[in-house]
Each structure stands twice: as structure tokens, then as C-alpha cells.
Amino acid sequence: MFSFDYKYRVRYADVDQMGYMYYGHYARLYEIGRVESLRSLGIRYRDFEDLGFIMPVYENKSRYISPAKYDELVTIRVILNKIPKARIVFNYEILSEEGVIIHNGETTLVFVNTANNRIITCPKNIEVALKPFFEAS
Amino acid sequence: MFSFDYKYRVRYADVDQMGYMYYGHYARLYEIGRVESLRSLGIRYRDFEDLGFIMPVYENKSRYISPAKYDELVTIRVILNKIPKARIVFNYEILSEEGVIIHNGETTLVFVNTANNRIITCPKNIEVALKPFFEAS
Amino acid sequence: MFSFDYKYRVRYADVDQMGYMYYGHYARLYEIGRVESLRSLGIRYRDFEDLGFIMPVYENKSRYISPAKYDELVTIRVILNKIPKARIVFNYEILSEEGVIIHNGETTLVFVNTANNRIITCPKNIEVALKPFFEAS
Amino acid sequence: MFSFDYKYRVRYADVDQMGYMYYGHYARLYEIGRVESLRSLGIRYRDFEDLGFIMPVYENKSRYISPAKYDELVTIRVILNKIPKARIVFNYEILSEEGVIIHNGETTLVFVNTANNRIITCPKNIEVALKPFFEAS
Numbered sequence: 001m002f003s004f005d006y007k008y009r010v011r012y013a014d015v016d017q018m019g020y021m022y023y024g025h026y027a028r029l030y031e032i033g034r035v036e037s038l039r040s041l042g043i044r045y046r047d048f049e050d051l052g053f054i055m056p057v058y059e060n061k062s063r064y065i066s067p068a069k070y071d072e073l074v075t076i077r078v079i080l081n082k083i084p085k086a087r088i089v090f091n092y093e094i095l096s097e098e099g100v101i102i103h104n105g106e107t108t109l110v111f112v113n114t115a116n117n118r119i120i121t122c123p124k125n126i127e128v129a130l131k132p133f134f135e136a137s
Numbered sequence: 138m139f140s141f142d143y144k145y146r147v148r149y150a151d152v153d154q155m156g157y158m159y160y161g162h163y164a165r166l167y168e169i170g171r172v173e174s175l176r177s178l179g180i181r182y183r184d185f186e187d188l189g190f191i192m193p194v195y196e197n198k199s200r201y202i203s204p205a206k207y208d209e210l211v212t213i214r215v216i217l218n219k220i221p222k223a224r225i226v227f228n229y230e231i232l233s234e235e236g237v238i239i240h241n242g243e244t245t246l247v248f249v250n251t252a253n254n255r256i257i258t259c260p261k262n263i264e265v266a267l268k269p270f271f272e273a274s
Numbered sequence: 275m276f277s278f279d280y281k282y283r284v285r286y287a288d289v290d291q292m293g294y295m296y297y298g299h300y301a302r303l304y305e306i307g308r309v310e311s312l313r314s315l316g317i318r319y320r321d322f323e324d325l326g327f328i329m330p331v332y333e334n335k336s337r338y339i340s341p342a343k344y345d346e347l348v349t350i351r352v353i354l355n356k357i358p359k360a361r362i363v364f365n366y367e368i369l370s371e372e373g374v375i376i377h378n379g380e381t382t383l384v385f386v387n388t389a390n391n392r393i394i395t396c397p398k399n400i401e402v403a404l405k406p407f408f409e410a411s
Numbered sequence: 412m413f414s415f416d417y418k419y420r421v422r423y424a425d426v427d428q429m430g431y432m433y434y435g436h437y438a439r440l441y442e443i444g445r446v447e448s449l450r451s452l453g454i455r456y457r458d459f460e461d462l463g464f465i466m467p468v469y470e471n472k473s474r475y476i477s478p479a480k481y482d483e484l485v486t487i488r489v490i491l492n493k494i495p496k497a498r499i500v501f502n503y504e505i506l507s508e509e510g511v512i513i514h515n516g517e518t519t520l521v522f523v524n525t526a527n528n529r530i531i532t533c534p535k536n537i538e539v540a541l542k543p544f545f546e547a548s
Contacts, residue, residue: 012291013296018193022286024162031424049481063196071456149305150305153423153424154426165287207320328429330431330475331434334471334473
């Protein structure tokens with residue numbers, strides 16, 4: 001299992017008139033979690049696009065347990081439960097400032113070669129970087 | 138079954154550097170679909186909040202089949218498959234300008250009384266307005 | 275002078291915890307106003323980009339008189355005070371549901387040829403479409 | 412003069428199909444700059460709202476010199492040129508990853524007492540915290 005934590009400050013731009021983070025803005029937190037977890041492995045998504053690959057989102061799921069509030073410093077926890085093959089599945093837990101899980105999410109992405117617009121399997125460098133986290137100890 | 142269609146023009150603000158609508162912005166389309174479908178039944182969500190009720194999102198699911206593109210005039214189709222009780226489940230289909238389903242979504246919301254912050258069942262006026270669509274013919 | 279009105283419904287996604295439209299979201303309304311005013315003249319900005327031109331924003335100014343509120347059906351009024359040459363200057367007035375001006379804005383854009391990334395003067399079709407509005411009567 | 416720097420990573424959610432940060436999203440960077448510069452002085456805007464004050468935006472100006480690009484780690488530089496009285500004027504410079512100024516902004520905010528919805532002068536704690544930066548040396 002691979003797990004990665006990243007802090008995010010909830011902004012005025014994120015919050016609705018209930019005083020809660022707008023339900024559509026969690027996708028931004030997921031994106032930040034994905035990109036920063038890959039960066040922690042030495043993989044920059046921007047290089048990935050420069051090499052002619054994109055990772056379109058195929059599926060996204062969110063469960064809202066408690067709201068994130070204005071100026072709260074939440075934790076985005078990114079979890080990968082298995083080595084990606086045709087798809088990569090990111091799981092997320094959002095933790096409140098007090099460390100309580102207030103939100104769960106899951107995003108499934110595919111890998112596409114922009115040259116011919118075809119779906120490919122997970123690029124080697126991502127697989128290699130993730131492998132040590134999934135080896136029997 | 139209750140079904141309602143609403144047109145939405147994809148804006149520059151919605152589109153990412155792949156030229157696709159950003160995956161997090163579909164939630165805005167769902168919101169528009171929900172609010173406008175209720176308005177078509179004579180129910181304004183803003184009155185609802187003024188009466189001391191809110192409808193927080195409990196769960197949200199999205200499937201991205203094909204991307205919505207810049208300036209495309211998509212159709213947001215809102216579908217209710219049953220009369221809401223403790224929860225209300227909105228299903229969505231997003232149709233491209235050519236009328237092809239390019240996206241599916243589902244949002245589950247609950248009803249909360251803001252006076253005591255407790256979950257309540259579906260307000261009568263929503264139930265009454267929806268009933269005719271679910272009667273045996 | 276060229277003037278064009280377009281209706282916009284303020285969404286939950288637009289409003290902050292003061293219950294006001296977030297100050298950064300007026301830029302979206304300006305964009306909608308620009309694109310729809312051009313469409314009313316038979317010019318689609320998307321065709322424009324397909325032909326190899328873009329219109330980056332050079333300057334933007336906003337004055338917030340009174341807030342736009344949730345679910346309010348505001349009017350975006352787009353005004354062009356002169357025929358564009360090197361730059362195009364869009365002025366905006368946002369009117370409340372009661373018809374009161376609650377906001378002013380101004381955006382200056384330039385024209386860029388994407389082939390060589392150079393600034394050009396206003397394309398002929400925009401100038402021609404606007405000319406009748408600026409002729410002496 | 413008071414000056415404060417804060418780093419911001421440009422996200423996929425921020426970038427449009429030109430590959431540039433969408434012109435309306437700079438307002439989010441300004442907000443982050445304002446709030447974090449105040450935090451550096453020991454002032455939390457959220458406490459401010461809890462005490463019954465809000466700071467609505469009165470005016471906003473942006474000049475776009477060069478675009479901020481996807482995944483770029485820009486610097487938000489916040490500058491206060493004088494001690495606020497009836498209004499507070501924040502100036503901003505956005506610097507590219509290479510340290511070049513690519514954007515200028517300016518936001519004027521007022522202070523409002525939410526109890527009676529009236530405009531007030533700058534609260535004492537903000538004035539006191541800023542004073543040392545404006546004293547003759």
C-alpha cells in the first residue's frame with residue numbers, strides 16, 4: 001500500500017453560503033493529492049504530458065461525512081491499494097484539523113497516448129516507483 | 138419517473154488544458170440541473186433555505202465517457218427514479234451537442250433542519266410536487 | 275456604441291459564506307457576456323481559436339457596488355464604446371433582479387496569432403460586424 | 412512598506428485550454444496572499460469574521476503580463492504601501508518560477524460591522540500589527 005499526506009488550507013473561494021466547502025471543490029483536493037503524491041515519488045505529471053501522455057478521469061466518487069470549513073487546515077490523504085495496470089485508482093481520506101476523517105473519495109484514471117488518442121497501460125516509471133510499496137516484507 | 142432537461146454552454150472557465158471540461162466542474166452542472174428541475178415543479182431552493190432547511194450532499198458519483206468541450210451546448214438531463222423519503226437521489230445524463238450521452242452522474246442529498254441541525258425526511262411540498270410523475274397510469 | 279444584455283442565474287457554486295457572489299467569479303460573467311455578445315453578431319469565439327487566433331486578457335477591472343446573491347437572475351450588460359483596433363475593451367454592468375446596477379467591470383484583450391505568437395490588430399470580421407453600431411445616424 | 416511572499420502551485424483546475432491560468436483565478440491567489448500575509452502578522456481573518464466584521468471587496472484590478480502555466484510554482488507577493496484607514500489596499504506581484512514579474516494586481520477592501528451592516532474604519536489590531544513596518548528608521 002502507498003499512502004501520502006498533504007496539507008490544504010480551505011479558502012473563501014472554496015466555501016459556500018452554508019459555510020461548508022462546496023461539494024464540487026473536493027475534486028481540486030483530489031487533484032492536488034494525486035499530483036503531489038506522484039511528485040513525492042519523483043514523477044511530475046507535467047513531464048508526463050510533455051512526453052505525450054494524458055490521464056483522463058474515468059470515474060469519481062465522493063462521500064461527504066462532515067463539512068470542511070473556511071480556513072481549516074485539512075489533510076488530504078492519498079492511498080493506492082494496488083499497482084496500476086490499465087487503470088490507476090486513487091483513494092482519498094480528507095481529515096479535519098482535529099484529525100477526524102470527514103470525507104472519502106475515489107478516482108479512477110486511464111492512460112492515453114495523445115499521438116493516436118489510444119488507451120495504454122500504466123507507464124513503466126510509475127509502476128517502478130510504486131513497486132517498493134507493494135512488496136512483501 | 139421524473140425527467141427534466143436543461144441546456145448548458147461550456148465556458149472557457151470550465152475547460153482545462155486538454156480542452157476538456159475539468160472533471161470537478163460537472164458538480165456545477167448537477168447543481169444547475171437539480172435547482173432548475175425543482176424550479177420547473179414550482180419549488181425554489183432559495184425559499185427552502187429561507188424556511189430553515191438545507192440539503193447537504195451526502196454522496197456524489199460521476200462517470201466520464203467522453204469529454205464535454207469548449208463552447209459546446211450540452212444538455213443536463215435530471216432523472217428522479219423514486220419519490221424521496223429520508224434521502225433524495227438525483228441521476229444525471231450529460232448529452233453532447235449531437236445528443237450522445239457523454240457523462241453519467243448521481244447525487245444523494247439529505248434534508249437538514251438548520252434550527253437544530255438534525256436530519257429530517259423529505260419536505261411535503263417536494264413530495265407532493267413529484268407524486269404525479271410516479272403514479273400508475 | 276454596441277450594447278448587449280444576457281441573463282445569468284447566480285449558483286451555489288458562485289456564492290461565498292457572506293452569501294455574496296465570490297469576487298473572483300465576476301470574471302466568469304464577463305467571459306459569458308463577451309462570448310454571447312460576439313455570438314449575437316454572428317461571431318463564435320471557438321471558430322476564432324480554430325482559425326489560429328486567441329484573445330488573451332491584458333487588463334481587468336472590477337468595481338463591487340452591491341453583492342449579487344444566491345439564485346438571483348442578474349443581467350450582464352456588455353458595452354463596447356469604440357471599434358477595436360490593437361485592443362478590444364469590453365465594459366460591463368451587472369444589474370440586480372430589480373434592474374439596479376450592482377457592479378461595473380472592464381476587460382481589455384489583445385489579439386494573438388498562435389502560429390508565431392505575435393500580437394495582431396482586430397480581425398476584419400469583428401470590425402465589420404461592429405461597424406454598423408458606430409456609424410453616424 | 413509591508414511585503415510578504417507566499418508560494419502557490421498552479422493546478423490543472425486553474426488552467427484553461429490556452430495552457431494559461433484562467434484570468435478569473437488570479438483573484439484566488441490574491442485572496443491567499445491577503446489571508447496569509449495577515450496570518451504572518453498574527454491576524455486570522457476567520458477570527459475577524461467570528462468577531463462580527465467582514466471585509467468585502469470594493470475594487471479589484473489585474474494586469475496580465477505573461478501567463479502563469481500549469482504546475483508552475485509562482486510567488487504571490489503582497490505589498491501594503493500605507494497603513495489602512497477607511498479602506499485597505501493590497502498590491503500584488505505574481506512572480507514566475509524564474510522570479511520574473513508576470514502579473515500585477517490591486518484589491519481595495521472596506522471594513523463592515525455585520526451587526527448593523529455599516530462601514531467602519533480599520534480595526535485597531537490590524538493597524539497596530541502593521542505600524543512597525545511604516546515607522547521611520
